[in-house]
Amino acid sequence: MKKLIYLCMIAGMLLATACSDDDEYVFSELPSERIEAFRTECETALRGAADGWKFVYYPQKGSYGGFTFLFRFKEKNRVEMTSDFETEVGDYSYNLNLSEGLVLTFDSYSPIHRLANPGYASPVRDGNKGFGLEGDFEFIVKDVGDGVIELIGKKTRVELNMEKATAA
Numbered sequence: 001m002k003k004l005i006y007l008c009m010i011a012g013m014l015l016a017t018a019c020s021d022d023d024e025y026v027f028s029e030l031p032s033e034r035i036e037a038f039r040t041e042c043e044t045a046l047r048g049a050a051d052g053w054k055f056v057y058y059p060q061k062g063s064y065g066g067f068t069f070l071f072r073f074k075e076k077n078r079v080e081m082t083s084d085f086e087t088e089v090g091d092y093s094y095n096l097n098l099s100e101g102l103v104l105t106f107d108s109y110s111p112i113h114r115l116a117n118p119g120y121a122s123p124v125r126d127g128n129k130g131f132g133l134e135g136d137f138e139f140i141v142k143d144v145g146d147g148v149i150e151l152i153g154k155k156t157r158v159e160l161n162m163e164k165a166t167a168a
Contacts, residue, residue, distance in 0.1 A: 035098065059158065080092075083112070116136060136155050
């Protein structure tokens, strides 16, 4: 019985010292402030590239070749885009929204949608329709670095890099 009393006293002391009033936060800002700062950083980087962005996209590693896209992001969520599919530069819509973090979505039908269009036959699925080239048009923004934006395909989870384009 004596051991039980000592055990209760020790447990009480440990519990009393474990609960402290010290509220140290891991981050100095609220989550909404951090994601808004990240969104602003991403928008600034996207629009700040004078020569635009180059995006070499491999929808499925080892299955298809790469598709090259050139983007120039503008005000009012507009993007000029050209690719291996197009001979002319087109003007399309994009959006930076929140779902699984910050998501870059090309929300008007553009050349990048051809990779996700199920109307196209899939060469790796015996030419069957319904799969397309298994690409994405929504990308989770993983990181914004100096001259590189790291993305993850929202559907396929393929990791990609968008790099600042040069004048050449």
